[in-house]
Amino acid sequence: MFSWFKSITPSASDGLGKMTSEFGHMLDAGRHCFDVAANALLGGTDPEVIRKDLFSTDQSINEAEQNIRRHLVVHVSVHGAASLPACLVLMTVVKDAERIGDYAKNVFDLTPRASAISTASAAHSDLVELKDEVSAALAKTRKAFDSQSEDEARALVRQMNAMEDRCDQRIEEILAGEAEHSAPATLVLAYRYFKRVVSHAMNITTSIFMPLDKIDYFDEKPRPDIT
Amino acid sequence: MQSATHLSTKPFKAGNRGTNPWLRALLVMALLYLFLVGITALSSTLKSMGASEAEGMIQAIRNPFAALSVGILATVLVQSSSVTTSLIVAAAFQTAQTGVDLEDAIEPFIPMVMGANIGTTVTCTLAALGHVTRDVEFERAFGGATMHDFFNLITVAILLPVELATGFLRSSAVWLVQTLQLGDGMKFDSPVKNAVKEGYKAIEFLVKDVLGISGTFLHGTMIAVGIGLIFLCLVFITKNMRSLMATRFERIMNRTLQKSGVVGMLIGMLITAAVQSSSITTSILIPMFGAGLLSHANGLPIMLGANMGTTITALLAAVATGPAGLAIAFVHLIFNLTGILILYPIERVRMIPIRLSEGLARATVASKWWLLLFMGGTFVGIPLLGIILFG
Numbered sequence: 001m002f003s004w005f006k007s008i009t010p011s012a013s014d015g016l017g018k019m020t021s022e023f024g025h026m027l028d029a030g031r032h033c034f035d036v037a038a039n040a041l042l043g044g045t046d047p048e049v050i051r052k053d054l055f056s057t058d059q060s061i062n063e064a065e066q067n068i069r070r071h072l073v074v075h076v077s078v079h080g081a082a083s084l085p086a087c088l089v090l091m092t093v094v095k096d097a098e099r100i101g102d103y104a105k106n107v108f109d110l111t112p113r114a115s116a117i118s119t120a121s122a123a124h125s126d127l128v129e130l131k132d133e134v135s136a137a138l139a140k141t142r143k144a145f146d147s148q149s150e151d152e153a154r155a156l157v158r159q160m161n162a163m164e165d166r167c168d169q170r171i172e173e174i175l176a177g178e179a180e181h182s183a184p185a186t187l188v189l190a191y192r193y194f195k196r197v198v199s200h201a202m203n204i205t206t207s208i209f210m211p212l213d214k215i216d217y218f219d220e221k222p223r224p225d226i227t
Numbered sequence: 228m229q230s231a232t233h234l235s236t237k238p239f240k241a242g243n244r245g246t247n248p249w250l251r252a253l254l255v256m257a258l259l260y261l262f263l264v265g266i267t268a269l270s271s272t273l274k275s276m277g278a279s280e281a282e283g284m285i286q287a288i289r290n291p292f293a294a295l296s297v298g299i300l301a302t303v304l305v306q307s308s309s310v311t312t313s314l315i316v317a318a319a320f321q322t323a324q325t326g327v328d329l330e331d332a333i334e335p336f337i338p339m340v341m342g343a344n345i346g347t348t349v350t351c352t353l354a355a356l357g358h359v360t361r362d363v364e365f366e367r368a369f370g371g372a373t374m375h376d377f378f379n380l381i382t383v384a385i386l387l388p389v390e391l392a393t394g395f396l397r398s399s400a401v402w403l404v405q406t407l408q409l410g411d412g413m414k415f416d417s418p419v420k421n422a423v424k425e426g427y428k429a430i431e432f433l434v435k436d437v438l439g440i441s442g443t444f445l446h447g448t449m450i451a452v453g454i455g456l457i458f459l460c461l462v463f464i465t466k467n468m469r470s471l472m473a474t475r476f477e478r479i480m481n482r483t484l485q486k487s488g489v490v491g492m493l494i495g496m497l498i499t500a501a502v503q504s505s506s507i508t509t510s511i512l513i514p515m516f517g518a519g520l521l522s523h524a525n526g527l528p529i530m531l532g533a534n535m536g537t538t539i540t541a542l543l544a545a546v547a548t549g550p551a552g553l554a555i556a557f558v559h560l561i562f563n564l565t566g567i568l569i570l571y572p573i574e575r576v577r578m579i580p581i582r583l584s585e586g587l588a589r590a591t592v593a594s595k596w597w598l599l600l601f602m603g604g605t606f607v608g609i610p611l612l613g614i615i616l617f618g
Contacts, residue, residue: 015477070520071481077514078477 015075016083019068019090024142026064026097027204029057031138033104034197038131040111041190042124047111054108061101068094089207092215093145096200100138103196110190116183123179123187126170127194133163134194134201141201144208153208160202167195251471258460258467259543263419264426265456266317266547271427272449273321291338291391295383296613298342303606305458308347309503309540312559313457315339316544316552323551329404330397333555337396340541340559341383342610344534348376349606350506354513362592364517369598370581370588371516371523375509375530376605377580377587382566396565400557404550423547461503461540468502476511484515487525492567495532503540505533523581531571534563 036050036057072087117124137160144152170191174184181187207215288294302311315336323332355372358365390396430452434440440448469476476498483494499508509530515521541556571577591597 015474070484071477073515073518073520074480074484075477077511078473078480 015079016086016090019071019075020145022064022068022071023090023094023097024146026061026068026094027100027138027142027145029061029064030097030100030104031135031142033057033061033101034107034138035135037104037108037111038135038194041107041114042117042128042131044114044119047108051108054105058101058105061098065094065098085212088212089215092212093204093207096203099200100197103193103200106193106196107190110186110193113183113186116186117190118182121182123170123174123181127187127190130163130166130191130194133159134198137163137198138201141205144205148208150209153205156205157202160198160205163198164195164202167191167198171195248471251467255464255467255471258464260422260426261456262313262460262464262543263423263547264430265453265460266313266544267423267427267453268430268449268456269314269453270317270320270548270552272446272453273318274324275446288335288339290617291335291387292613293617294335294338295342295345295387296610296617298339298344299346299606299610300342300614301339302343302346303349303610306347306350306506307458307461307504308343308506308537309461310458311343311346312340312538312541312556313461313544314454315343316541316548316555317453319555320548320552323549329401329551329554330394332551333397333400333558334394336555337390337558337562338387340555341387341562344379344559344563345376345383346606346610347505347537348372348379348509349602351509351513352376352602352606354510355517356598357513358517359595359598364519366585366588366592367519367523368513368517369591370585371521371526372509372513372584373587373601374523374527374580374584375533376601377583378527378531378566378570379534380605381570381580382562385569386562386565396558396561397554399561400554403557403561404554419546457544465502465504465507469507472498472501480511480515483529484521484525488528491525491528492532492535495529495534496536497532499533499536500539501536503537503543505537508533508536523585524578527577527581528571531563531567534566535560538563 033054036045036054039045040047040050068090072091076084076087117127137156140152140156140159144156171188173179174181174188174191203216288297298311298315301314302308305311319333319336322335323329352369352372352375355365355368358368386396431449434448434452435445438448479494479498483491495508498511499505502508512521512526512529516523516526538556538560541559542553545553545556569576570580587597587601591601
């Protein structure tokens, strides 16, 4: 009797709690994809060694996205509109989490040209540093989403904004030919993909404190509340 | 200014669901008790009205098509077959008190039970209208909703003539009551029945002695109180059980989406028995049909399970009445079970209501007149015509 009754009381393993938890796993998987792909590009890991891992992890992200969407429809059908805002947020950010996996694969696609980026170059060092920052930001995104801490989220958005600016600046420098690069196209694409990974993580982070209709559009207007 | 209050962070935290489940469970128990008091108030008042009034009521629904029409219209109006069948149980109990044979007592009410089955599908069909602005989504949702309509219409089209010709349902139900000796069992002084009687006496005291109502007005008031209690209690039982069971339903539905057959049927039956409303179960499915998450073939068994699960209300109501009430509750159960046994096991037969509903959905997308024709005809026009012509 008591176990039956316990089973009908809400817990983290049910409904939105379960979907949020699955979303957290998506973020972890996205970070894993990014790490292995960026290591293959910059760290010299043999791409063939990680290919299977990367693609199967990305596949699990895609499946999780579909699973969450399915569960969201069931959740709203059963519970009604009470948790609709949270469901809509999840429906939105789940796409961002899936895109992180896709951009990680784009980074991986650059590995055949990885040898063209000299490991002794400043650009290589900068990308390695940026890779570590992006990876850390992805971990913080997961943490902020779990805690739903507005302060953590706002601080993280500031960091990620800086990372995006840095990527734009590097791309601009390369395109302007301010310095000699052995593989400028590869570098531009790498910076671009890193920036996209950060952007999608930032979308997820802003969903914690932005109004639902403003998610994804936070960078189009000056934000007096984020300094 | 972008405010953090726009999006509460609370929805992402599990365990934030308002009222304590234990309180809800206690509330449901209290509502169940009041529901039985309502049934007793209604059946006892009808009993005290005498044979002539009973005969008058029976005459009004003596024609099976009129009774079927009354069942459809009454259920459409209250949007709950549970309310209609509970009222039928109370009325059948009263008829049996006039000294007629048990089979004869329940006979006029059987088409009404069938009508209630048809009428109850209006809620999920109405729910499908929420998707009307998006054609593809609407076609899936409306096809899913009307699949239930067609299944019940076909079942009635088969079983009503069979019942009129053979009396199969009433004799099976009476045989069941007698074989299980439940009719006699109803007569013993169970604590529940005694407690329900005390509740009824309290209401009678309130109406008769405190409010000073007597004579014909007393009957009218007690009937109104009985019907009111039955209706309100079922509404609030459904509401509370839905809240109480929502988390479990969600878990079950997530596991059921890709399954079909007996599992889906059991799920539909359990959910409906728990919330005492087939409309809740079937309406939950509509957005899933619309979103394309649930195929019509996988949704049908859940709806048929809902047909079975909804019979629990009449069986509960029978607790407060006697053999006739129980017999009519069994009629409801046997009718739905027979419908499933006829239409479900063979795939080609099973696909008939699905094909019909999908055809109607396609036609409705092409022209919304079909929507008006189907809903207006099935739930209002034909039943009204039935009452006018045969009533």
